[in-house]
Amino acid sequence: MSEVPAPIHLEMGYTTDEFASVLPLAMRDWRVTGRSPGWTVIDGDGEMLAEITIAPRPERALGALRLPVLQVQIRFHTTLVAKAAELQRRFERGFQRGGG
DSSP states (O other), X not given: OOOOOOOEEEEESOOHHHHHHHHHHHTTTSEEEEETTEEEEEOTTSOEEEEEEEEEEEEEXXXXXXXXXXXXXXXXXXXXXXXXXXXXXXXXXXXXXOOX
């Protein structure tokens, strides 16, 4: 029997509202249900792939600049490594910000 991949823990520079608006777009044709602080990602076959939870953290200050910080946890439910990898790929690509 396959094991569920280990959870992913991230710190991200998003507000709660920004995160909530980007997540469904990042997952593309997969269904995202729930609302802050937790969502479920379900693939096209109806399989629950993961739960994603967030927790606001104190903002970071760089001089006068203030940056939001969210603690993000992705907890997988699928044992299919390919689906977990695809979810991670979609998440990373969807939340990637431009820059040089």
